[in-house]
Amino acid sequence: MTSLTSHDYTVRAVRPEEWAAVRELRLDALRDPVAHLAFLDTYEKAAAEPDSFWQDRAARSAEGSAAVRQFVAEAPDGTWAGTVTVLIEEAGTEDWAGRPVERRQGHVVGVYVRPEHRGNGLVGALFDAGVEWARQRGAERIRLIVHEDNERAQNAYRKAGFAPSGVVMSFSKDEAAKEVEFVLE
Template sequence: MGYLIRPVTADEWKKLKELRLAALADPVARVAFNETFEAAAGQPDEFWQRRASSLDEGGAALTFVGEAEDGSWGGMVVVLVERDKEVPQTHMVGVYVRPEHRGTGLARELFAAAIGWSWDLVDPVVERVRLWVHEENARAAGLYRSLGFVTTGRTIADPKNAAATEGEMVLTRG
């Protein structure tokens, strides 16, 4: 299956909302997100419009989607520019691939686009890409390692469950 990997445009906010809600409702993906389905579903249209148009408005976030040949969206990844860190970096969040698109290489394609975009930034010049992975999300951690991400040893408590942790992984510019 081939995908067109591209940024979301401002007028696609309804499709973005649908994909995000599908991610939050997915029982396998639940540990990967800090937002609940109920909270996201309760957001007004203006919230989703802003989320879809952040790059158009000079924002510090970009959502990449994998569009299948039939026009459906198989997955997404969001890249945030973190300007306030000692090391200029981007932060990957909102990684999701629909169940029927898992195992197709879509996640790798999404990451390639997001990482490439990160390395192409000139203000700031990004030195690394980071993400957090939940301790129960071994499949995602394996994917990230295969892409060159390494653990830093930093952990944080899962905001939804203080007894669980998330570990930081980084990819440094080569």
């Protein structure tokens, strides 16, 4: 697979009927060795969710949604190689952590690329699609939150143009651990 470049993939929004593939990719992501740093969810919890959960999730983040969109990268053989989801956060509201949102922004979550598809620019292609979608909806900036010890992810985000904003916070699972906000203005 390493001979593929990001241009060999089709990056597109998920479709509601693809809920089983959404589930499969999410469960693969939660099996990753750094999943405990990268995701709030666990494999056990996600695997126990009923089909209706995954159907709703795919429908909410599919083409046509104004507030959230999940993008997937489809390899030439049709397998899903990676994903990114972008949420729109409105100015004057509070984010998921209860902090005020000062301006309309995109919030990137659920970033994952299968190991055999890493290192070829695919993360950048996924981010490009997500950022373009958020900008089309008036996002003034794009942000994401990454664990301080998740160097692999931080390096990928820097390569995609994101930079630390200076905001560091404790996070629910481990109050001693710090999460770092990265932004793309």
